[in-house]
Amino acid sequence: MLRTRVITALVMLLVFSSAVFLFSATGWMAFVAVITGCAAWEWAGFCRWQPSVRYGYGVATAVAAFVLAYCVDTAAPSTAYGFHLLVFGVSILFWGLIGSAWLARMWPLGQGARAALTGLVVMLPTAIAMVFLRQINPWWLLGAMAIVWVADIAAYFSGRALGRRKLAPSISPGKSWEGVYGALMAVVAYGLIVLSWSGARFSPAAWGGIVLGLLALTGVSVVGDLFESMLKRQAGIKDSSQLLPGHGGVLDRIDSLTSTLPMVALFVLLTR
Template sequence: MLKARILTAIVMLAVLSVALTSFSTQAWIVFVTVIAALAGWEWGGLAGWSSTPRIAYGAGLGALLVLVSVISDLWAGTLSAPALLPFLLISIVFWVALAFPWLLRRWTLGRGLGAFVLGFVVVLPTALAMIILREVNVALLLAAMAVVWVADIAAYFSGRAFGRRKLAPAISPGKSWEGVYGAIVGVELYGLALVFAFDFELSVGLIILGALALVVLTAVSVVGDLFESLLKRQAGIKDSSGLLPGHGGVLDRIDSLTSTLPMVACAVLLLSV
């Protein structure tokens, strides 16, 4: 298992590196479309759908992503805030207003219209955010993704070292409040490292605002992780799929990104208006 995990990680890193640095805008959109379609197929598994509806759903989600990209001129490399913001805002509303009560009450996904719509709310804005942020700057997309990676790593080690109080034992028994605190500290240190590394000249107000924004992103990333964990537990599966040996499925790799990247992309578009 460890060997498969390491080999898969190497392949994923190599493919992502090439795609990020070498692909044209259109090729990157196609690359992200494949990821979104696979995530949609896995979502159908969480909903308990049979093979054909899962394939159709994944294909439909990918097709919708391409359609939105073309209609909004994102395919041509143009960032149109009025055309793209609604998709991102729908995602933010879900993660801020509905995801926490969903976890608290442990609602079920079901197999009907709710599951159908929610899959688009979770996956489509994430894919759009990946395209938007990469179009602005590859480094910006990597920096946003790194917030989640740093949070995960810091939470893991701080949880193992200091974890005493369970965060959500009925959903993910391994997570603790100490892990969350460690994630916040790790992400704040990461933010400071970026400020010093790139010699940003920021006012005290901007530093405080940035620190608060990182706390929010860290908290929302935890919610995204717990949300997928809940759906998998309710579906009676360990991983969203076996597409990535040793790592589970696509949704397992982007669970926290689904809640964070749309927020970052929304902020970037609003600042550019």
């Protein structure tokens, strides 16, 4: 299992890195659309839809992701700005209000329009954020994704070493508050080191704002992770799919990114 997991991770890293730095703008949109379609197909599995409906939802979501990204890319700057502001804002409102309440109350996803719409709200802003950040600078995209990777790794090791108090035992018994604290400290350290290394200069107040932003990103990433874990538990499955040998499914890999990438993209949009 470990060998399979390592091989899959290396292949994913190679494919993703090649796509980020070598694909054309349209090619990157198509690549992101494929990822989004796979995630949507897995989401439909949470809803226990029939195979034909699952595939239809996956294809429709992939097409929607590509068409939206392409249309925005060719739109007037003011139109693109307004669209991005709306999409990223909706995502942040969802994760900050609805997603958190959903977790607290353990609402079932269901099989109807609410389930389909929620999937679109979770996945389409993520796809648009991936296209937007890569268009601004590929390193913005990778840096934002690295925040989630650092948080996951730190939470895993600090949780294993120090974990005592369960974070959400009814959703994900392995996660602990100590793991969250470890993730928060690691992400703040990562962010400050990267910014210092880049030579950026900020006022003390700005540095304080940056720290708060990094803490907020880490907190939102935890919500995204727990949200997908809750849906898997409700559906009675361990992984969102077996598309990625040793790693489960696409949603298993991007669960935290669905809540953090739109947040980073909105920050970049407002501060450019």
